Amino acid sequence: MFNQTFDSPVIRRVAVVGSGLAGLTAAIQLKGLGHDVTVFEKxxxxxxxxxxxxxPGGSADIGAQYFTSRNPDFLPFLHKFGGDCFGPWQGRFGFQAPGGEWEPFPEETRYVGTPRMTAITRALSAHAHVVAETRIGKLVRKDQAWSVSDTEGNPLGDFDQVIITAPPAQARELLANSGLYDLAAHLDDPVQRVLPCWAVAAHFQVPPWTHHEGMRCQHPALFWVANNSSKPGRNDSGQWWVFHASPTWTEQHVDRPADEVAECLLEAFRDVTDFQTGPDDMVTHRWLYARSEGGEQPGHLWFPDQNIGLAGDWLSGGRVEGAFDSACGLVAELNALPVAQ
Ligand SMILES: Cc1cc2nc3c(=O)[nH]c(=O)nc-3n(C[C@H](O)[C@H](O)[C@H](O)COP(=O)(O)OP(=O)(O)OC[C@H]3O[C@@H](n4cnc5c(N)ncnc54)[C@H](O)[C@@H]3O)c2cc1C
Known part of the structure; x- marks a missing residue:
């Protein structure tokens, strides 16, 4: 008989795979509903x-550059569980039109973590039980529960429900390894839509560009450039700049050595800015799963027969706020579920 709701006194054991914004949002909200939640992070x-x-001297945001807030619940959630872990980035933002001239971004408040992007998830994780350095490899049905184990086969516990917030390729791999091929098939199209991105952070002793703090470039290799040191709470000596390669260029150069990629993106930066001096240091990072584009955006996925849910940015617009929206949507659906006695 199904006559209780999810937020009844029945306490569920929930495993959340992934501690990005989607995973932590889901964990905090489910914990707030009284459930017993464990987050696993690889x-x-x-x-x-x-x-x-x-x-050297600090940190540079090599993934998400900033976020916007259209959902009225987003900033209050961050304030409640993250305190002053974020703030507005008072920068000048522009994009280059096809003819090369610079146009301003639309007026909108853009937020960043302070003093670095990870400050947000660090603060949120204080409100969740996060087991780090643990890559979930398999889910095995055990009566009505899921036995969760890592990629070494170590058992990690039994859970009533599993929420997967990994990017589509990693979520599909976990589902397929667990023999859940029908569920994995839901991810075939999303996997194709996630694009890679080469990121470079470069340090300059003198400002290489003084017109913008963040800019989208019209260049075959370079998509985005930002003065990371202009973000609030960064106290760098000199300036750290971040370059993001375009998805197409990254796909073409995905296996190239990192130092060659850094030189190519620096050359592209010089093309765009005409600044020839420096940098004196560069670090590189390759994102195989960076941004997702297009496809169906159902918000989240819930498979009631298996008690497995999927949340993440790729289900809701491919952005930071989308990760939050997706997790909220999934938790709301779980909360409305009838519960078997
Ligand atoms: C280069 C780049 C630039 C971006 N710029 C912006 C921007 O300016 N503005 C914006 O809004 N968005 C931007 N984004 C997108 C933004 O970062 C994402 O939308 C958001 O952070 C996704 O959050 P998430 O929780 O859905 O996924 P993720 O942050 O990817 O979290 C998933 C987590 O799951 C973990 N995981 C995966 N598999 C397993 C497993 N088997 N077991 C355990 N853990 C696992 C991963 O380690 C990861 O921590 C950018 C992304 C990149 C990469």
């Missing part, structure tokens, strides 16, 4: 694509 710390790389 990396050393939380954050996912809200990422910062350590560089």
């Amino acid at each position: 990396s050393r710390g939380p954050g996912g694509r809200l990422a910062a790389k350590r560089v």
Whole structure:
């Protein structure tokens, strides 16, 4: 008989795979509903694509550059669970029209983590039980529950429900390894839509460009350039700039050595800015799964027969706020579920 709701006194054990914004949002909200939630993260710390790389003297945001907020619940959630972990980025933002001239971005408040993007997920993770350095490899049905194990086969516990917030390729791999081929097939198209991105952080002693703090370039290799040191809370000596390669260029050069990629993107930056001096340091990062484009955007996926849900940016617009929206949508659906006695 199904006559209780999910937020009844029944306490569910929920495993969340991934501690990016989607995973932490889902975990915090489910915990708030009284459930017993464990977040598993394959990396050393939380954050996912809200990422910062350590560089001499500080850090540079090599993943998401900023986020906007259209959902009225988003900023209050971040304030409640993250405090002052973020703030507005008072920059000048522009894009280059096909003729090369610069146009301003639309007026909108753009937010960043302070003093780095990962400050947001670090703060949120204090409100969740996160087990780091644990890559989930398999789910095995055990009565009504799921036995969850890592890629070494180590058992990690039994859970009533599993929420997967990994990017589509990693989510599909986990589902297929668990024999859940029908569920994995839902990800065939999304996997194709996730684009890679080469990222470079370069340090300059003198400002290489003074017209914008963030800009989208009209260049075959270079998509985005930002003065990371202009973001709030960064106290760099000199300036760290971040370059993101275009998805097409990254796909063509995905296996190229990192130092060659850094030189190519620096050359592209010189083409765009005409600034020839420096840099004196560069670090590089390759994102195999960076941004998703197009496709169906159902918000989240819930498979009631299996008690498995999927959330993440790729289901809701491919952006930071989309990750939050997706997790909220999935939790709302779970909360409305009838529960078997
Ligand atoms: C280069 C780049 C630039 C971007 N710029 C912007 C921007 O300016 N503005 C914007 O709004 N968005 C931007 N984005 C997108 C933004 O970063 C994402 O939309 C958002 O961070 C996604 O959050 P998520 O929680 O859905 O996924 P993720 O952050 O990817 O989190 C998924 C987590 O799952 C973990 N994981 C995967 N598989 C497993 C497993 N088997 N077991 C355990 N853990 C696992 C991963 O390690 C990761 O931590 C950018 C992304 C990149 C890469």
